[in-house]
Amino acid sequence: MSEKTQLYLNGVSRSFDGFKAINNLSLIIERGEMRAVIGPNGAGKTTMMDIITGKTRPDTGEVIWGEDTDLTKVDEAGSARLGIGRKFQKPTVFETHTVEDNLHLSLKADRSVFGTLFHRTTDAERARVDELLDLVRLTAQRDDLAGDLSHGQKQWLEIGMLLAQDPELLLVDEPAAGMTDAETMRTAELLRDIAGKHSVVVVEHDMEFVRALGCKVTVLHQGAVLADGSLDHVSANPEVIETYLGR
Amino acid sequence: MSLTKLIDRRMGIFLGLLFLVTVCVPLGNLVMSPDSALHVPSFAVALMGKYLCYALLAVALDLVWGYCGILSLGHGAFFALGGYAMGMHLMREIGDRGVYANPDLPDFMVFLNWDRLPWFWHGFDMFWFAAIMALVVPGLLAFVFGWFAFRSRVTGVYLSIITQAMTYALMLAFFRNEMGFGGNNGLTDFKDVLGFDLQSDATRVGLFVCSALALAGGLLLSKWITASKLGKVLVSIRDAESRTRFLGYRVEGYKLFVFVVSAMLAGLAGALYTPQVGIINPGEFSPANSIEIVIWVALGGRGTLVGAALGAIIVALSKTLLTGWIPEIWLFALGAMFILVTLYLPKGVLGFIEASRDRLRPKAKAAPVKEAEA
Ligand SMILES: Nc1ncnc2c1ncn2[C@@H]1O[C@H](COP(=O)(O)OP(=O)(O)OP(=O)(O)O)[C@@H](O)[C@H]1O
Ligand SMILES: [Mg+2]
Numbered sequence: 001m002s003e004k005t006q007l008y009l010n011g012v013s014r015s016f017d018g019f020k021a022i023n024n025l026s027l028i029i030e031r032g033e034m035r036a037v038i039g040p041n042g043a044g045k046t047t048m049m050d051i052i053t054g055k056t057r058p059d060t061g062e063v064i065w066g067e068d069t070d071l072t073k074v075d076e077a078g079s080a081r082l083g084i085g086r087k088f089q090k091p092t093v094f095e096t097h098t099v100e101d102n103l104h105l106s107l108k109a110d111r112s113v114f115g116t117l118f119h120r121t122t123d124a125e126r127a128r129v130d131e132l133l134d135l136v137r138l139t140a141q142r143d144d145l146a147g148d149l150s151h152g153q154k155q156w157l158e159i160g161m162l163l164a165q166d167p168e169l170l171l172v173d174e175p176a177a178g179m180t181d182a183e184t185m186r187t188a189e190l191l192r193d194i195a196g197k198h199s200v201v202v203v204e205h206d207m208e209f210v211r212a213l214g215c216k217v218t219v220l221h222q223g224a225v226l227a228d229g230s231l232d233h234v235s236a237n238p239e240v241i242e243t244y245l246g247r
Numbered sequence: 248m249s250l251t252k253l254i255d256r257r258m259g260i261f262l263g264l265l266f267l268v269t270v271c272v273p274l275g276n277l278v279m280s281p282d283s284a285l286h287v288p289s290f291a292v293a294l295m296g297k298y299l300c301y302a303l304l305a306v307a308l309d310l311v312w313g314y315c316g317i318l319s320l321g322h323g324a325f326f327a328l329g330g331y332a333m334g335m336h337l338m339r340e341i342g343d344r345g346v347y348a349n350p351d352l353p354d355f356m357v358f359l360n361w362d363r364l365p366w367f368w369h370g371f372d373m374f375w376f377a378a379i380m381a382l383v384v385p386g387l388l389a390f391v392f393g394w395f396a397f398r399s400r401v402t403g404v405y406l407s408i409i410t411q412a413m414t415y416a417l418m419l420a421f422f423r424n425e426m427g428f429g430g431n432n433g434l435t436d437f438k439d440v441l442g443f444d445l446q447s448d449a450t451r452v453g454l455f456v457c458s459a460l461a462l463a464g465g466l467l468l469s470k471w472i473t474a475s476k477l478g479k480v481l482v483s484i485r486d487a488e489s490r491t492r493f494l495g496y497r498v499e500g501y502k503l504f505v506f507v508v509s510a511m512l513a514g515l516a517g518a519l520y521t522p523q524v525g526i527i528n529p530g531e532f533s534p535a536n537s538i539e540i541v542i543w544v545a546l547g548g549r550g551t552l553v554g555a556a557l558g559a560i561i562v563a564l565s566k567t568l569l570t571g572w573i574p575e576i577w578l579f580a581l582g583a584m585f586i587l588v589t590l591y592l593p594k595g596v597l598g599f600i601e602a603s604r605d606r607l608r609p610k611a612k613a614a615p616v617k618e619a620e621a
Contacts, residue, residue, distance in 0.1 A: 053493065080495030092490045094483045105479055111495045113504045119476040165494065 005066070006031045006169055006199045012051060012061030013223075021047045022058065023223035029169065034195035036210045036231075037203045039220035040243060045203040046089055048220070049171045053079040053086050081111065085167030089174045089203075091154040093161065095147030099138050102146050102157055103129045106164035128164070135190070136160035151178040159190065169199040176209045188212035207231075219243075253470045257597070261553045262463055268295070269459040273452040292451045293523050298563045299458035300520040303465045305543045305559035306552055307512035310469045312541070313550030314478060315505050316485030318403075320537050321410030322513050324417050325385035327531035329514030331421075332384055334434035334527040335368060336377030337445075341438050354436070355429045365427045374441055381518035382511045389510030390503065397499035397506075402488070411534050418532035433528025440522050451523070458519045462556065465512050469552050472508065481505055542581065546588045548595025557597055 007029040014022040022044045029035055037045050050056035051063060054074045063071040065082055074082065094102050107125055110116065133139040136156040141149060146157055155175055162170055172191065176184040188209055191200055195215070204210055210217060211231055218228040219240050227237045234240050254262065272295060275287030304326050311317040343350040347357040351364060370376040392413060396406060424430035443450040472478055483491045484498050492498050521527045530536075539562070547558020562581065569577050592599045 055489075076489070076492035077495050077497045080493055086493050088490070088493075092487050094486055094490065096482060096486055097479060101479055105476070105483060106494055111497070113477065113497075113500045116480055116496075116501075117472070117475050117477040117504075121476075161494070 004030045005064075006033070007052065008062070008064040009048075009052075010062040010064070012048075012058045012063060014047060014051060014056060014058045020223050022051065025061070025220075025224050027218065027225065029199050029201060031168075031199055032196050034191065034200040034202070034213060034215040036213050036215055036217045037201060037220055038205070038207075038210060038217060038234075039226070043220040044223040045220055046173055047223075049086060049173060049201075049203070052171060053084055077111070080165065080167075083168035084171065085162040085165045085169070086171045087155075087158045087162050087173055087175060089177070091151065091158050091178075093146040093149075093154050093157050095145065097146055098143050099146055099149070099157055100129060100133070100142040103132050103160055103164050106161035108164070108166045132160045132164055135163070137186075152180065152183045155179060155187070156183075159187070163194065167198060169201070170194065172200065172202045174203055174205065176204060176206050181208075184209050185212060253467055253474065257551065257553050257601070258466065258470060261556065262466070265459055265463060269456055272455060276448055276452055289448050289451055292448070292455050294567060296451070296455040296458045296523040297520060298560050299455070299462050300516045300523070301543070301559040301563050302556035303458070303462045303516035303519075304513050304540055305547065305555040306462070306465050306469055307509045307516065308540050309544050309549060309552055309555035310472070310512070311505055311509045312544060313552070313555065314473050314485065315481040315502060316488075317502060317506060318407045318541070319410045319506075319509075320407045320534065320541065321412075321414035322509070322540050323534075323537035324414035324532055325389060325510040325513035326517040326520070326536075327414075327417070327421075327527065327529075328385045328388065329381040329517030330521040330527040330531060331428060331434065331517075332371075332377050332381035332514070333518040333521045334437075335371040335428075336374055337437035337440060337522060338429075338434050339368070339372040340440065341436065344438055345436070353429070353434075355424075355432065356427070359424060368427065378518065381514050385510040385514035385517075386507050389507045393503045393506040397502045400499075411537065414532050414537050415534050418529050418534075421529035421532060429528075431529070433526055433530075434521075435526040435528075437522065437525060445522055445525065454519065454523050458523070461515055461519055465515070466552055466556065468508075469512070472505070473552070477501065477504075539581070542585050546584060546595055548597035551595070551597050554595050554597030558595060561596065 005028055007027075009025055009027040012022055012025045013020060025044070025048065037048070039045055047056060051058050052071060054071060054076050058072060065071050065084075069082065071079060094105065097105070104121065104125065107128060109119065109125075130139075133142055136159060138153060138157060138160065141153065146154065149157060155178065159172070159175060162172070175187050175191070179187060184206065191202060191213060194200055202213060216228060217231050217234050219226040219234050219237075221243050226243065227234045227240050272287050272292060275285050276289060276292050279286040304322065307325075308319060308322045311319055338353040341353065345354040345357075347354050349357050352361065356364070371380070396409060401409065420426055421428050422431060428434065437445050439445055440450070443453065473481070480491065480496055480501055483496075484501060488498055517531075540559075543559040543562050544555040545558070546562060547556065548554025562584070565580065565584070566577060569580055588595060594602070
């Protein structure tokens with residue numbers, strides 16, 4: 001496998017009660033690459049992320065991280081510790097913590113029980129949180145409870161939490177859902193900035209958003225790759241048109 | 248973390264009141280003459296000592312339930328185990344002053360025709376050993392139980408049910424004479440502790456003061472834990488467990504830690520309880536007892552520590568007053584209190600007190616401008 005490979009899925013399948021949610025899926029994400037994954041509802045996009053992060057085990061197939069780490073043997077916390085950050089389809093932040101605490105809890109740090117018990121917030125951490133607040137435009141809301149944020153703001157906070165982890169790969173599931181057009185464009189901009197330093201996989205339905213990302217697109221259908229290439233290339237693909245229109 | 252940060256307003260007021268009571272009750276009992284209006288009778292000292300043990304037990308439950316969402320319906324078991332550990336020491340302290348005057352064997356063993364002490368009774372002749380066991384045994388049980396339950400990701404109602412099953416199983420086990428813990432009757436007829444006569448006023452006052460110190464210590468320890476970064480992780484687990492995992496926190500480790508600490512606090516409460524009530528029996532393991540602890544915490548104010556302690560004291564006091572007056576209605580009254588609080592005081596008595604105070608004296612700071620968007 002090439003030095004540049006960050007994530008490698010090979011022949012991965014997973015069924016639920018006989019229904020093949022993921023069907024012989026293969027995919028390579030390179031270091032620093034940004035990739036958009038599109039596909040109709042139920043195509044298996046979220047399940048793919050579940051498999052990468054150890055939430056769901058594949059029935060067959062390989063999931064390799066970097067050189068040779070087998071992700072099928074790792075749990076959710078383990079995948080996070082390896083450097084995989086995940087944003088959920090439904091925004092999930094810690095509603096009873098302040099915005100600021102949400103970020104502090106996400107910062108890359110010792111995750112052991114006693115390390116956390118005796119943790120003292122450093123100036124470097126405070127500075128990083130300030131930076132992140134600024135980046136996701138939540139500085140004014142830093143002392144508010146995360147539960148009081150608007151839907152779009154929660155999405156951003158979750159993206160901020162992802163960045164706080166400083167992961168090597170970000171899995172971002174429908175980040176633009178529930179955002180205004182301006183917010184959507186701003187999110188695309190944010191993700192473009194992140195790519196390069198980090199690998200990013202974005203699942204999204206909003207084609208305007210995918211276009212704004214300006215990256216390679218993979219079309220998932222019935223748990224397998226239907227097509228990939230540039231957005232224009234895949235949208236011209238008759239099979240892709242068929243699956244989107246034929247529903 | 249500095250002490251001033253641990254003692255916020257709520258904690259400060261509670262500890263202040265506790266301190267006042269801890270000074271006044273001993274004075275009222277030992278110094279005031281029995282005909283004085285300020286005299287505190289000895290039975291009341293023991294009773295209040297018992298309430299303080301309950302309060303510590305409630306704080307222990309609040310730590311796991313209020314902050315980490317683990318609704319344990321078996322905390323009475325940890326309390327009872329602590330109580331039994333101390334009871335075993337007190338039994339050994341009786342020595343040859345028992346009915347059968349056997350210097351080594353407690354009466355019930357002589358009665359069962361046992362000729363020697365079971366292995367697990369060894370060491371309990373030493374106070375320090377019993378004191379350590381009162382913490383270690385509940386802690387160990389919590390560790391083993393939590394290890395399996397949390398790793399298998401048993402949560403919610405299922406976890407509550409198995410904690411309840413745990414205390415029920417222990418109750419049945421402790422009822423059996425062959426277990427070697429006095430069966431039905433439990434352990435009782437204690438004479439003294441560390442050479443102090445358990446019937447004397449001074450000893451009762453001493454135990455009362457120890458209970459107050461243990462409660463204050465338990466509150467501060469719990470506050471320290473919940474105010475740390477770990478405490479924030481606990482709340483994160485309570486509110487969004489899966490999110491917490493995806494941030495790289497091994498949730499089971501955190502749950503195990505707080506469950507064990509909580510069990511040890513419950514054990515400490517039990518160890519102080521036994522000498523003050525003079526008996527420990529398998530009834531302490533009964534599922535109903537564990538459920539009552541949950542009611543204390545809910546009634547006082549879940550997730551506030553101080554509220555939990557307050558809830559335990561309010562309920563225990565009402566129980567004493569009501570059962571003295573019309574015993575039949577106690578369970579109905581408890582049920583009614585619980586229902587009223589859940590319906591009308593969702594944040595418990597403490598939440599109600601604090602909200603009323605804020606309404607009477609509105610803060611100078613303007614209300615948050617959240618309404619603007621709505
Ligand atoms: N844990 C599960 N148990 C049973 N079925 C599941 C499970 N997870 C996913 N599925 C099924 O697998 C299929 C793929 O679901 P998935 O959530 O991955 O789709 P998706 O591409 O993310 O769709 P959407 O765009 O609606 O989010 C669906 O039919 C779903 O019902
Ligand atoms: Mg999905």
